[in-house]
Amino acid sequence: MGRRGESLRFFRRQLNKVYRWYTGGFLLFLLALALLERLGLPRSWIGAIFLLATVALYAAIGIMSRTTDEDAYYVAGRSVPAFYNGMASGADWMSAASFIGLAGTLYLQGYNGLAFVMGWTGGFCLVAVLLAPYLRKFGRFTIPDFLGERYGGRWPRLLGVFAALLCSFTYVVAQIYGVGLIASRLTGMAFELGVFLGLGGILVCSFLGGMRAVTWTQVAQYIVLIVAYLAPVAWLSVKQTGSPLPQWEYGQQLDKIAAKELALATDPKELQVRRVYEARANVLRIKLQDPAAALVGDRAEAESRLQALRDRHAQPNEIALAERELALLPKDEASARAAWRRELEDSETKSGALNGMAPHELPFAGDPKGSGAQQREFEASRWNFMALVFCLSIGTAALPHILARYYTVPSVREARQSVAWSLFFIALLYVTAPALAVLVKYEVLYHLVGTPIHELPSWVSAWAKVDPGLLSFKDVNGDGILQLNEISIGGDVIVLATPEIAGLPYTVSALVAAGALAAALSTADGLLLVIANGLSHDLYFSMFDPQASTARRVTLSKVLLLVVALAAAYLAAQKPADILFLVSAAFSFAAASFFPALVLGIFWKRATGAAAVAGMLSGLGITLFYMVTTQPWLRSVFHVSGPVRLWWDIQPISAGVFGVPVGFAVMVIVSWLTPAPSAEVQAMVDRLRYPWAGED
Amino acid sequence: MSPQELRRRHWRLNRWLTASLLGLWFVVTFGFSFFARDWDVRVLGWPLPFWLAAQGSLLVYLLIVVIYAGVMNRLDRACGVAEPEE
Numbered sequence: 091m092g093r094r095g096e097s098l099r100f101f102r103r104q105l106n107k108v109y110r111w112y113t114g115g116f117l118l119f120l121l122a123l124a125l126l127e128r129l130g131l132p133r134s135w136i137g138a139i140f141l142l143a144t145v146a147l148y149a150a151i152g153i154m155s156r157t158t159d160e161d162a163y164y165v166a167g168r169s170v171p172a173f174y175n176g177m178a179s180g181a182d183w184m185s186a187a188s189f190i191g192l193a194g195t196l197y198l199q200g201y202n203g204l205a206f207v208m209g210w211t212g213g214f215c216l217v218a219v220l221l222a223p224y225l226r227k228f229g230r231f232t233i234p235d236f237l238g239e240r241y242g243g244r245w246p247r248l249l250g251v252f253a254a255l256l257c258s259f260t261y262v263v264a265q266i267y268g269v270g271l272i273a274s275r276l277t278g279m280a281f282e283l284g285v286f287l288g289l290g291g292i293l294v295c296s297f298l299g300g301m302r303a304v305t306w307t308q309v310a311q312y313i314v315l316i317v318a319y320l321a322p323v324a325w326l327s328v329k330q331t332g333s334p335l336p337q338w339e340y341g342q343q344l345d346k347i348a349a350k351e352l353a354l355a356t357d358p359k360e361l362q363v364r365r366v367y368e369a370r371a372n373v374l375r376i377k378l379q380d381p382a383a384a385l386v387g388d389r390a391e392a393e394s395r396l397q398a399l400r401d402r403h404a405q406p407n408e409i410a411l412a413e414r415e416l417a418l419l420p421k422d423e424a425s426a427r428a429a430w431r432r433e434l435e436d437s438e439t440k441s442g443a444l445n446g447m448a449p450h451e452l453p454f455a456g457d458p459k460g461s462g463a464q465q466r467e468f469e470a471s472r473w474n475f476m477a478l479v480f481c482l483s484i485g486t487a488a489l490p491h492i493l494a495r496y497y498t499v500p501s502v503r504e505a506r507q508s509v510a511w512s513l514f515f516i517a518l519l520y521v522t523a524p525a526l527a528v529l530v531k532y533e534v535l536y537h538l539v540g541t542p543i544h545e546l547p548s549w550v551s552a553w554a555k556v557d558p559g560l561l562s563f564k565d566v567n568g569d570g571i572l573q574l575n576e577i578s579i580g581g582d583v584i585v586l587a588t589p590e591i592a593g594l595p596y597t598v599s600a601l602v603a604a605g606a607l608a609a610a611l612s613t614a615d616g617l618l619l620v621i622a623n624g625l626s627h628d629l630y631f632s633m634f635d636p637q638a639s640t641a642r643r644v645t646l647s648k649v650l651l652l653v654v655a656l657a658a659a660y661l662a663a664q665k666p667a668d669i670l671f672l673v674s675a676a677f678s679f680a681a682a683s684f685f686p687a688l689v690l691g692i693f694w695k696r697a698t699g700a701a702a703v704a705g706m707l708s709g710l711g712i713t714l715f716y717m718v719t720t721q722p723w724l725r726s727v728f729h730v731s732g733p734v735r736l737w738w739d740i741q742p743i744s745a746g747v748f749g750v751p752v753g754f755a756v757m758v759i760v761s762w763l764t765p766a767p768s769a770e771v772q773a774m775v776d777r778l779r780y781p782w783a784g785e786d
Numbered sequence: 787m788s789p790q791e792l793r794r795r796h797w798r799l800n801r802w803l804t805a806s807l808l809g810l811w812f813v814v815t816f817g818f819s820f821f822a823r824d825w826d827v828r829v830l831g832w833p834l835p836f837w838l839a840a841q842g843s844l845l846v847y848l849l850i851v852v853i854y855a856g857v858m859n860r861l862d863r864a865c866g867v868a869e870p871e872e
Contacts, residue, residue: 095871201822204839208815211847215811218851219804223858337841341832348833451836453822468823476816483815501869503862506855513851517844524840693801779797780867784789 098500102171109174113313119143120317124597133596137276140600141287144314144608148307149294155306156298160640163300163647164231164623165497170305172504176511178305178612179495181312183210183486183516185261185613186268187673189315189606192520194581196527200450202475203527207520209479211513213486218509221487222496224692224778226505231497232620233490233684234628240691241699242771244633249706251628253683254490257676258617258624259658261489264673265614266292266655266662269607275556276603282663288611289659296615297651300623300644304615305498311608312515318605319519319585323526326592330532336525343532344451350535351449354574362567363575368441374434381427385420392416436578445575450531470739477744484750485677488684490624491616502781530584533591539574546572549590553583561587618658622651674743675717682709682749686757692779694761695772701760709753716745789866796865803857807850814838814846 127136161167170178188210196203228236233254238247269288274281295307327336330343354360377384396412420426439446448455454475456467486492495512496505538546543565553561560583563576585606589598626647631638638646686705690697718724720734721742740747766772777783787795818825822835829837862868 201836201839204836208819208839208843211844212811212815215807215847215850218854219807341830341837344833344836345831451833453819453835453839458823472820472823476819479815479819503855503859503869506851506858510848510851510855513848517848521841521844779800780793781862782867782869783793 098169098171101169105171105174109309109313112310116313116317120597120601123600124595127595127597133600134278136597137278137600137603140604141273141276141607144604145287145291145294145611148291148310148611151307151310152295152297152299152303155303157300157302158641158644160644162302163644164627165494166300166302166305168229168498168500170498170500172499172508173511174309175305175495175499175504175508176515177312178308179492179508179512180515180519181308181315181609181612182495182616183492183512183613184315184519184609185265185673186272186606186610187264187670188519188523189319189609190268190582190585191670192523193526193530194584196524197531197579197584198447198581200448201453202448202455202471204524205475205478206482207524209482210486211517211520212479213483214509214513214516216483216487217492217496218506218513220689220692221493222505222509223502223781225493226496226499226502227778227781229497231627232623233493233688234624235632236691237687237702238628238632239774240771241687241697241702242767243699246687246699246702246706247628247632249703250684250687251624253679253706253710254620254624257489257680257683258491258620259654260672261676262614262617262621262654263658263661264670265610265617266659267665268610269614270662272603272607272610276600276607281665285659285663288607289655291607291611292614292618293652293655295611296619297648300647301494301498301619304619307615308612311612314608315605315612316515316518318601318608320522322589322592322594322598322602323522323529325594325598326529326533326588327525329592330529336529337521340525340528343528347450347528347531347535350539351444354535354539355443357573359567359569359571360573360575363573364441364443366566367437367575371434371437371441374430374437378427378430378434381430382423385423385426388419389416392419440575440578445577450528466739473738474741474744477740477747480750481678481681481744481746482674484681484685485679485746488680488688489677490680490684491613491620493688494620494623495616526588527584530588530591534577534579535574538572538577540571542571544570547591549587552590553587557583618651618655621654622647625650625654671721671723671743675745678713678717678744678746678749679710681746682713682753685750686753690754690757690761692775695775696761696766697757698761698764698767700764701757704760705753705757708756709749711749712752713745713749716748717742720745792865793867796861796867799861800858803854803861807854810846811850814843818843 123131123136123139157163159167192203192206195206225233225236228239230236230239234247234250237250238244240246266285266288269291270281270285273279273284273288275284277284279287296304323336324334327339328334331339333339392412392415396409396416399409399412420429454468454471456469456471457464458468459465460468496508499505499508538550543563550561550563554563560580562578563572565572566576567573586599586602589596589602626643630646631643683706686709687702690705691702716737718728719730720736724730724742725734737748767775777785818835818838822839825834827834859868
């Protein structure tokens, strides 16, 4: 029995002990805080304690795992057991988007949101059979490493670094933004301060110990996030159906929702509200035809109203109200146009059935048996669903920070098992998110809609006060009862409000925020590591200074980590527009750049370096081109004019659906046109395919 | 069988397993969603397309990765390419 095997087994036992204590301690911590809340501890204190305690815990793990050893810094010493790597991968994978955004998207889009569920989990099948075992056998440090060795020359590696930086950096800016949001909400501090606090949290986990520290903090963060997600949902489920396993039960809630949706479509009060919004939409459309004139008209009207109130010596508060209305008018034509356009969108949504949402269980939009336009809408909706699933799946199997996790297990055998564990730990959340969306929708449709406004549950007014952007309602038809189209619910509030909907103490709400923070921190850590290691190992060491000592390389990695983190935090503090789009775009970029090159590199000996370069460039090029010419925000950034021309009605978010096939096709054709790879490279590919081929 | 022949068999079976599992992934992911509107039935209280997308597919994915790990690890041992036991 080898020494390494024995020490690994001992290590595994140690890990089990440590994390058992950790989990137990965490649950005790929760109970203690709940008790303190009962005894009167104020909410802001609870929020702050959660924030500081969890981040301090991650920091402690990070500091304990500090290292200057290359193997430990880049791949955690290749000693992470499959089970723990699964948990770390789960946390690494599930960002704030999964934790907060997914349930919200499912609430708003029903069946169509399941594209995210299928795409983000199905991708792991691709990782398991096409990539993880072979990358582990390759056994270096990064993904560009593989591209460099397999394809030779410096361009494949260089392109790999560029693509990895592009995907990871956009993704990490979004995570740091999320961290800032959550930190500021937990403690009430300013957003910018929250960003830098979150940044500190990220750095203490990753700076000193690299992949080793990141792995063990990610395991700890997984435990926090899964408890934070499952507990409130289980409680809400008990409240609604009596069973703590909503995943098993929520079929019946779906039934009830469908019934209510049918009833609401013909409810006279709902129709009344919809007509009000339609009238508003018409007014706004007319205003937008000539905003300057309309603004002048509005201002004149407000001023004359104010003057009339003053003339008849009305109450001071009435006058103050009229003064405020005058002050709130848009200042110039540009802002008037922007504001009215937003209002028009809002009114158009609210003049539609079911507050602009599709029936929850209905797949796709339109009607395959309806008019020509409806049929076209159905086809477009169906193809877009499948294109999105495609991009998210392939992108999952191509994002460097996930693939890099499978370098850290001890063997190829454990790499395969680790992907299974990863999917299991991720599926725990992903099978719960649709259940949560359904439970909350049931709550809204049955306990909010049709209730007199002054009898609404306390959580509604509480959240409306915290952030009207997340939740607001207005009695538009003046009947004192809440109609569905009178509420505006932002997706993010679904997860955050669940503890209160379930009637749980504030401690659990703070727990949910801590869970979201854990999700964002863990993903940000993984991404930052890819960026820093890419810059130091792949760019500097491999291309500029191959003589650099281990110590120098690790130090450079640490410095770059710091610099990149600061840059990302700076960008995040600017609150860039369309963050959600950027994150989803990262998947398409990764899919188009990496997937063809990696898969063909493993499965096809004939694939050449020139082909890899051509494939990566063309795949990424097509994807970027499509996005820049069709996505509104990118069009404005790059000053693209002219009509938007969609290819087969595919939305820009799924641009990867064009990039991936193009990448494959180009790689195959160019490979045939260029000389075959050397015998050495072909032998290397051969060795990749067996966990052990007689080497030692 | 010589080690070389064993390895060739290993790679052949690996490819076959990979192709089959990928085929299963494809059918479950894209096949089922393509017909989502048409299969508008209720099974055990659940609307079938919704359940397939929200839970059924996840179960199949889990099966795929578990089967791959189990079968391949066994195949490694049978063809003499398993990593030396530590």
